[in-house]
Amino acid sequence: MKPRELMLYRKVTAPVDMSQITEQVVRNHSTNEVENMLISVGREFHFVGDLFRVSGVRSKHLMIANSCNKLNRIGQGWANGFVSVIGDAGDFAGHSLRGATLEVSGSVGAYAGCGMKGGTINILGNAGDWLAAPLSGAKLGMNDGYIFVQRNAGSRAGHRMRRGVIVVNGNVGDGACSSMIGGTAVLLGDSPQFPGTHMRRGTIVCNINPRLAHASFFEQETRHLAFFSLLKSVIVKKECGVDLNRFPDLPLRRFVGDRNVQGMGEVLVI
Amino acid sequence: MTLKINGVSIQETFAEAFPMQAARVIVTAHNRKWVSHAVQSVTGFATSVIACKVEAGLERELTADETPDHRPGAAILFFSMSGSQLEEQIRDRVGQCLLTSPTSAVYSGIDEGKPVALGKALRYFGDGFQISKKLDNRRYWRIPVMDGEFVCEDVTHRIDAIGGGNFLIVARDIDHALAAAESAVAAIHDVAGTITPFPGGVVRSGSKVGSKYRQLVASTNDAYCPTLRGLVATNLPRGANTVLEIVIDGISEERVSQAMRHGINAACSGEWAAGLMEITASNFGGKLGKFHFHLHEVLE
Structure with missing residues (x-):
């Protein structure tokens, strides 16, 4: 089974707070639920789906692809x-x-x-x-x-x-x-x-x-x-x-x- | 049913064994010589719980690849009737015999069961200069000593075990009895999880429960003493002049059973077998010990 994957598809210039992608979220939330979560990007909030393509299934394994040094x-x-x-x-x-x-x-x-x-x-x-x-x-x-x-x-x-x-x-x-x-x-x-x-x-x-x-x-x-x-x-x-x-x-x-x-x-x- | 191995009769009886608590400790040292000194020291005066409070012995020697610090080592097993007595004995013996032995280090040999303090109790010897290190959820203590430092894991663990598995070698003379017993002990030594705590793995003073003297809980097993033949009811066949007992402690029923099988087969397989009369076992009528090892079943 493919693990939960978040692939960054937009260039980000402000720091993104990834702490909200907790293990509970990765394990329990569906793809749609993850995409519709809000995360802070600089002083704003964005949906996860605005920055990442979410794929895979509920899992204990999270993969963040195409990551960059703005993902804190x-x-x-x-x-x-x-x-x-x-x-x-x-x-x-x-x-x-x-x-x-x-x-x-x-x-x-x-x-x-x-x-x-x-x-x-x-x-x-x-x-x-x-x-x-x-x-x-x-x-x-x-x-x-x-x-x-x-x-x-x-x-x-x-x-x-x-x-x-x-x-x-x-x-x-x-x-x-x-x-x-x-x-x-x-x-x-x-x-x-x-x-x-x-x-x-x-x-x-x-x-x-x-x-x-x-x-x-x-x-x-x-x-x-x-x-x-x-x-x-x-x-x-x-x-x-x-x-x-x-x-x-x-x-x-x-x-x-x-x-x-x-x-x-x-x-x-x- | 008569069972014979190499012409030696195996009696249809059973060995009576008891539940015990066991702990394994791994000791390492700079070289094999000092491992041996440490093992001899820590397993000294540990033949029977009757007076020693603990039974201990070398389970097996470990190569450098098998030890946590990649030095030569040995696995030692300790057995006692109660958990608290075992903890006390291990604390005292590790403190007096392994902490004192040059270049030694001590590690846990069992990861399950109830904890038994090793370094946890001995660290205070460091007088505040001891160093704690936690690696892979295991705590180690580095206690400064005069040859450098004594590394000791915080705890080992104790598990349910069995003590008192046994068999008796009944022979015409001491030479044949000793040869058979030595062969048996060597074979049992290859069974992991078991020890033979008596000198050289052999006991000549098998005991029965009780005595004519009220203060004694055990006394000589007169039915197997050749010099008492004619004075008491004897279990010795005609011509038998020597009996040696092999006592086995093990971490499980299967291991004790396996050790008895290997031991009996080895005792009966050699030129000395011509001098053996029978293999039997010591029991107390089945009323004292929870575990009964029937010789014929063990050998199946």
Whole structure:
């Protein structure tokens, strides 16, 4: 059976709020009902049918075809099911995701996975700034789940993240994992600039020596960690396109900090 | 009906077994040697619930590909009469024998049933420096220790199980009895979900319920003691001088039954079979244990 499909057929210049395309709508509403729903486009409201061709049947699987970076909040709050986006996605992709899987074939805007509480986001392109970070005013960023970015991520990825795993196959911008509270970020690109500033707990894994604020991170002896083998096997099982097996189980360099804030976080260099 | 395997008579009787609670724990370490040390330590003094409160044993060794952290490991099964006793024993044994064993890490081996605390109870040893990691809805604790860190999953689980499946090898002499018993234990070791908790998988001091001494709940199984022949009513055939018992705990009736079948067949299949007189089983008249494993049915 063909999943519910929304194909964007009009060029949109204002941000479209896709949060109203909930999993309940996709699962329970007929094609006509979906077409006649109102969604906000900039400061106006439009029918879904004015922007998208709706096809497929009631399903747990939503496909958004011909997507663009103006489609915000795709997959917001989804607890089950699968959302696939062909093309780019706008800001807040996977906002408060609770257990569903969101796959974006292109790039996503800022705040992807913010407030995420479970599930998986797989971004085949780039991610914007504030990946897995909290919304303005919120205390916690990502709280559980997995985010995989196959290319690069913007600045402040993993800011204030609390739990969960981020894997960025490419480079990250400045200030990755700043004020991190917990969770694990695997950053496999070029040397990140000052990752983990003001981190209190959590784990950052880099494959190249990061540029750390050396005064506030303490370098320990190199050592084997069973945890890294465990993390590797969990990520490899996810089949997310990130081959962590290319990193053998060699002793790791370990930095702890940020001591400026009495933090007990760790930066592992594999 | 007379049943014989390789000339060894199989008695038409049954083994009486009891409902128990079981939990599986996976331990890994830097190399096989330290896995072995950890397993020996955690399964020590765990032969019978009568005095040890728990029965434990190595279920099987695991290759690096089979363990969560891709290091060599082993699956260990623990059995006890009550859930609370099992939880207490696992907490204490993992804390004293696995946390202390160099390079070890501990993971859950069963994902269903009621939770049994592992790292959940031991994390406090980290004195606030312990690190929690949640991966795939499983919580792991990284507890700092002097060789680095001890990784321990938050909980394992306990399930309904069976303890006390058994059979007796009645032989002319100790050499034949030991050879048969060793062969049987090796065969049972290949049955997943079962353990033989006694030393080398074999027990020589089978027991009966009760004693002339009021404080004892069990005492020697006099009907099978060759040195008591002539003093008490004996179950030993003429010429039998040694009896060894194989006790099997398993996570299901099918597994115990399968283990008994493999064990009896292996015990009777070898040159030592010429020195065996019969295979029988220990029971208490069927009044104490809920599970009855009839030898002839098991071997069908």
